[in-house]
Amino acid sequence: MIPSADQIATAAKAAQGKGLPPVHLWNPELSGNIDIRIARDGTWYHEGTPMTRPGLVRLFSTILKREGDAYFLVTPVEKWRIEVEDAPFVAVDFTAAGQGRAQVLTFTTNLGDTATAGEDNPLRVTRDPETDEPSPYVHIRAGLEALIDRKSFYRLVELGAHHDGWFGLWSQNRFFPIMPSEDLDRA
Numbered sequence: 326m327i328p329s330a331d332q333i334a335t336a337a338k339a340a341q342g343k344g345l346p347p348v349h350l351w352n353p354e355l356s357g358n359i360d361i362r363i364a365r366d367g368t369w370y371h372e373g374t375p376m377t378r379p380g381l382v383r384l385f386s387t388i389l390k391r392e393g394d395a396y397f398l399v400t401p402v403e404k405w406r407i408e409v410e411d412a413p414f415v416a417v418d419f420t421a422a423g424q425g426r427a428q429v430l431t432f433t434t435n436l437g438d439t440a441t442a443g444e445d446n447p448l449r450v451t452r453d454p455e456t457d458e459p460s461p462y463v464h465i466r467a468g469l470e471a472l473i474d475r476k477s478f479y480r481l482v483e484l485g486a487h488h489d490g491w492f493g494l495w496s497q498n499r500f501f502p503i504m505p506s507e508d509l510d511r512a
Contacts (some may be wrong), residue, residue: 443497
């Protein structure tokens, strides 16, 4: 069961003019599982069918909460577990301002969220153990990450630098390693 329109409207009204709803303050008992899945490409599905109403998907994304490895849609009175294949967001673009250590990387997600890489929103890269394919992520908010899409990652690599034996990226005076410099030299 999807949270009722009244519950979603109440959550949205609580957040009106104040940014995102305070999901970190909402801790109701688990209501159960709901057949909502966020695919690796950022598409939201309900009962196996893509959700085609962008406004509804955006609204749901504002009441998304992560606890450990589990994801939930929460309101002040309900908590529904959903499936997230990889990350709940996809970073589809970024801007870069400045250079070197002073560079600032700001990401935009498929749902319109923005996050500037830095102390509060770190970048990380994992590698598939079988294919060695990188999967880059940026923290968006409250433990929720965005998988950085391929075109953006290629653009980011062009901005990369070497530091202390690593190839990586600077943003807000913080270095985010991507891979050892020696591995890049072999590639």
